[in-house]
Amino acid sequence: MPHSSIEGNTAASADASSLAEFARSLRETRRSMPQTLDAILRTAITMIPGAVTGCITTVKKGERTVVASTDPVAEKLCRLQYELGEGPISTEVHHFDVVVAADLTDEDRWPRFAATAVEEGFKSLAAFQLYSNADDLGALVLYSDRPGAFHADAVTIGESLSAHAAIAMLSARDHEQFRTGLASRDIIGQAKGMIMERYDLDAVQAFELLAKLSQQQNLPLHLVARDLVETDHPTDSTF
Secondary structure (H helix, E strand, O other): OHHHHHHHHHHHHHHHHHHHHHHHHHHHOOOOHHHHHHHHHHHHHHHOOOOOEEEEEEEEOOEEEEEEEOOHHHHHHHHHHHHHOOOHHHHOOOOOOEEEEOOHHHOOOOHHHHHHHHHOOOOEEEEEEEEEEOOEEEEEEEEEOOOOOOOHHHHHHHHHHHHHHHHHHHHHHHHHHHHHHHHHHHHHHHHHHHHHHHHOOOHHHHHHHHHHHHHHHOOOHHHHHHHHHHHOOOOOOOO
C-alpha cells in the first residue's frame, strides 16, 4: 500500500512539473496564434491520459470556427457538432467548465453526434471550457478510443492545462490584433503620403480621399490603402 502511494505522488509531481513547464513556455516564448494552438493541442494529447486526438474551437459573435485540430477526423467531429446542434460544444460547454461523455456507445444527450463519433472509432470524450462570456467562447475537445478514458485525474489535469491555455490564447489573440492594427495604420499612412505628394493635398484632404474611396468601393479603409500602395497607381476618377 505505501508503494502505491509513493507511485501516485510521483505521478502527481510529474504532472505538476509538466504543467509548470507548459505554462512557462507559453509565457516566455512569443508565439503566433497558430503556434500557440498547436502547442496547446500537443501538450494536451501528451499530458491528459486517454486523449488520442482533439480540436480547439471558438464561437465569437455567433461565428463558429474550428481554429486548430490534431487531424481531419477531429476537425470533422467538431464541425459536426455545429451542423447537428448536438454535442458538448453546442449544448453544454457554455455553461460548464468540463463536459465528459464516458461511453459514447450509450450517450443519450447527443445521439446522432455520438453515433458518428463511435463510427470514427472513438468511445469517450472530454470538452474543457477555455474561456466564456456572452459572445465569446473557446473550448478544447479531446477524444479517446476507449470508454471511461477521462477519469477524475485526467479531468483535473485537463482543467489545469485549460486555464493556462486560455491565458495563452487570449494573449496571442490580443498581440495579433495589436500587430494588425499597427500594420493597418502604417499602410494608411503610406497611402496618405503618396496621395499628398502626387496631388498636392494636405494630410486631412488625403485621408478624406481615402475614406471616400473606401465608401465607394465598400471596402475597409486599410484595404483601399493597401491596394493603392501595392499598385502605386491611385485612381484619378474621384478628383
